[in-house]
Amino acid sequence: xxxxxxxxxxxxxxxxxxxxxxxxxxxxxxxxxxxxxxxxxxxxxxxxxxxxxxxxxxxxxxxxxxxxxxxxxxxxxxxxxxxxxxxxxxxxxxxxxxxxxxxxxxxxxxxxxxxxxxxxxxxxxxxxxxxxxxxxxxxxxxxxxxxxxxxxxxxxxxxxxxxxxxxxxxxxxxxxxxxxxxxxxxxxxxxxxxxxxxxxxxxxxxxxxxxxxxxxxxxxxxxxxxxxxxxxxxxxxxxxxxxxxxxxxxxxxxxxxxxxxxxxxxxxxxxxxxxxxxxxxxxxxxxxxxxxxxxxxxxxxxxxxxxxxxxxxxxxxxxxxxxxxxxxxxxxxxxxxxxxxxxxx
Amino acid sequence: xxxxxxxxxxxxxxxxxxxxxxxxxxxxxxxxxxxxxxxxxxxxxxxxxxxxxxxxxxxxxxxxxxxxxxxxxxxxxxxxxxxxxxxxxxxxxxxxxxxxxxxxxxxxxxxxxxxxxxxxxxxxxxxxxxxxxxxxxxxxxxxxxxxxxxxxxxxxxxxxxxxxxxxxxxxxxxxxxxxxxxxxxxxxxxxxxxxxxxxxxxxxxxxxxxxxxxxxxxxxxxxxxxxxxxxxxxxxxxxxxxxxxxxxxxxxxxxxxxxxxxxxxxxxxxxxxxxxxxxxxxxxxxxxxxxxxxxxxxxxxxxxxxxxxxxxxxxxxxxxxxxxxxxxxxxxxxxxxxxxxxxxx
DNA sequence: ATGAAAGCGCTAACAT
DNA sequence: ATGTTAGCGCTTTCAT
Numbered sequence: 001x002x003x004x005x006x007x008x009x010x011x012x013x014x015x016x017x018x019x020x021x022x023x024x025x026x027x028x029x030x031x032x033x034x035x036x037x038x039x040x041x042x043x044x045x046x047x048x049x050x051x052x053x054x055x056x057x058x059x060x061x062x063x064x065x066x067x068x069x070x071x072x073x074x075x076x077x078x079x080x081x082x083x084x085x086x087x088x089x090x091x092x093x094x095x096x097x098x099x100x101x102x103x104x105x106x107x108x109x110x111x112x113x114x115x116x117x118x119x120x121x122x123x124x125x126x127x128x129x130x131x132x133x134x135x136x137x138x139x140x141x142x143x144x145x146x147x148x149x150x151x152x153x154x155x156x157x158x159x160x161x162x163x164x165x166x167x168x169x170x171x172x173x174x175x176x177x178x179x180x181x182x183x184x185x186x187x188x189x190x191x192x193x194x195x196x197x198x199x200x201x202x203x204x205x206x207x208x209x210x211x212x213x214x215x216x217x218x219x220x221x222x223x224x225x226x227x228x229x230x231x232x233x234x235x236x237x238x239x240x241x242x243x244x245x246x247x248x249x250x251x252x253x254x255x256x257x258x259x260x261x262x263x264x265x266x267x268x269x270x271x272x273x274x275x276x277x278x279x280x281x282x283x284x285x286x287x288x289x290x291x292x293x294x295x296x297x298x299x300x301x302x303x304x305x306x307x308x309x310x311x312x313x314x315x316x317x318x319x320x321x322x323x324x325x326x327x328x329x330x331x332x333x334x335x336x337x338x339x340x341x342x343x344x345x
Numbered sequence: 346x347x348x349x350x351x352x353x354x355x356x357x358x359x360x361x362x363x364x365x366x367x368x369x370x371x372x373x374x375x376x377x378x379x380x381x382x383x384x385x386x387x388x389x390x391x392x393x394x395x396x397x398x399x400x401x402x403x404x405x406x407x408x409x410x411x412x413x414x415x416x417x418x419x420x421x422x423x424x425x426x427x428x429x430x431x432x433x434x435x436x437x438x439x440x441x442x443x444x445x446x447x448x449x450x451x452x453x454x455x456x457x458x459x460x461x462x463x464x465x466x467x468x469x470x471x472x473x474x475x476x477x478x479x480x481x482x483x484x485x486x487x488x489x490x491x492x493x494x495x496x497x498x499x500x501x502x503x504x505x506x507x508x509x510x511x512x513x514x515x516x517x518x519x520x521x522x523x524x525x526x527x528x529x530x531x532x533x534x535x536x537x538x539x540x541x542x543x544x545x546x547x548x549x550x551x552x553x554x555x556x557x558x559x560x561x562x563x564x565x566x567x568x569x570x571x572x573x574x575x576x577x578x579x580x581x582x583x584x585x586x587x588x589x590x591x592x593x594x595x596x597x598x599x600x601x602x603x604x605x606x607x608x609x610x611x612x613x614x615x616x617x618x619x620x621x622x623x624x625x626x627x628x629x630x631x632x633x634x635x636x637x638x639x640x641x642x643x644x645x646x647x648x649x650x651x652x653x654x655x656x657x658x659x660x661x662x663x664x665x666x667x668x669x670x671x672x673x674x675x676x677x678x679x680x681x682x683x684x685x686x687x688x689x690x
Numbered sequence: 691a692t693g694a695a696a697g698c699g700c701t702a703a704c705a706t
Numbered sequence: 707a708t709g710t711t712a713g714c715g716c717t718t719t720c721a722t
Contacts, residue, residue, distance in 0.1 A: 005484075048484070050458070050461050050462055050484075051462045052462065052464065053459075053462040053463045053464065054399055054402050054403050054408065054463065054464050055403055057399050058399050058400055058403050063399065065442075065463075068443075073418075073424050073427055073428045073431075074421070074424050074425055074428055074624050074625070074626055075626055076419070076421070076424075076626055079418050079419050079421075079424045080419055082418055082443070082445075083418045083419055083445055083447075086418075086443065086444070086445050087445070090455070090456075095442055095459055095460075095463060096442065096443050096444075097410075097440055097441065097442050097443070098413075098427070098431065098441050098442070098443035099431070099441075100427075100428055100431050100432070102428075110435070111435075113395070114398075114440055115440075116395050117395055117396045117397065117398040118398045118399065118410075118440060119397065119398065119399050139350075139393075139395075223625070249626065250626075252629075253625060253626055253629040256629045257629050260629075260631060279419050280419070280568070280598060281419055281420060281421055281594065281595075281598060281627070282626070284597075284598040284601045284602050284605075286605060
């Protein structure tokens, strides 16, 4: 072991050849006599040589590194996404530099600036602030948005058909006989929420009903207990809904906590349908009826779209994936109408 | 906007001064006339210059980057750890390169090799394979182990007092009157499991009881449904325990699923105590009695220990943090003896 | 207060 | 089949 790690030069002199040949052996970029090759590997072994990606990156102008910026790594959706993005990247020989914007536009900007300075070859971003996305687009750094997108911002993105997803959840509840279906969402400033709420609104309209959003819509924000409290209040009101559609992982958490706090059982007292990701660690207690975001496909598509840009071989198109409904035990047929007493359906 | 991003040289010529001065302005490494400074910033603005961390790293021999390798990012423990490590690193101006070993020693080695080649300034590792840790130690890359450690491997580590943690959980159940306490663990090959099981064993012994490990101990592994199935079987046996101590996040998942599958209610039919991390997304349905790993402190301590090594200013010591017991609704006083048949509760 | 220039470790164009 | 060497963008030593 040397005090300073061995360089390609050390390897070359140890093997009694030139650095060019060592480099070519390492990269397989030209034919080398087997004997020479072997000498190189022997020298590498003896010196404990390990390549220097930094120097290589500087020289080649590419870093074989990509950035992944999520808005909340503690959210299982992003944890699963990160896991699969990393796997796909590693398969391509890429490292992942990781950032957690914590839903802060300022923090997101810091992270993106740092990734730019690091000269990552591309960035997969679950965006928070439109201005940051526009700034990156201006810098021409390959960028793929995931989960959310922005109106009027022309960046390749991978999203879920949230309008359809919300309909899926709504239809399930409607078919079970529910007519008073409340929603819990994650904030109307997000493209995802807008699409999902529109899906619910349209689903109501299809049945000739105007969705009473002031009464039946709860904003759970991205943290805190606003959603939980809102739900408790709604369920305590005289005209309580018979079903709840939670339009995201966080809204699901808010809903479950609200029900728990209000001692409202599910599906006995109210039916619940969630929206988000499935993961062994997520909601192990009971199987919840939910609209499943195809997160693995999202990860794979994000990486693919990014490499399409990096390799510039294919015109880049955005992707919209379809969610899947999966029935669980948190939803059940409507038992009794709310206003008039009657027999079972 | 230029085709190629501006370099420090472009800035220098634009400002009509030398690259040395630009560099010094950027780094604040020597006094520069205010007027010159301003010209530099103006040029930077005009050219949209952004530093080149790669070139800087090559020259300085440090990358301002650290590696974080966890064994399962989908496990909320590591998701929360990653979140806080990243926050602490960013505060020091460091980027985080992220790896997920997925409990595979081979994959861990690949990731560590890549981090070495990237010349990260240090690595925080939730280790899988002892050999990899020894290899890194030999390369003298600053390394902090987190969560697990290895006997006989002298690397700074941040662990939890798992022996005490397990006792805490056991004591809670014992005080409630439980005498037949089963455990679900994550695999005896891990230092954490060993310490936790030893804690249970010693707690039993303190009460003059020999822990019947062949009967009351279930290995949930790190995935699959072995733990779930084992628990179902145990609970169906004629001598079923009155309480379960799940010694980790994954064992908790296995236990909860097993109980759910066996239609065993908690705490009515059996008391459950968990062991792991609290996070808003984790177990929102019910408040589970659990031994809480102080994950934020662990993240902070890991980063601190790593910088102690990088900056070589302080002799590095390992850290053992104390877990905290938090009572929830999943455990209750023992209701009735187990041996004699009885009617429904 | 500022500049010139060496050189970090590597790749690849241009030799032979 | 192999070698020589310029140069990627920056920091920093040594001058002035």
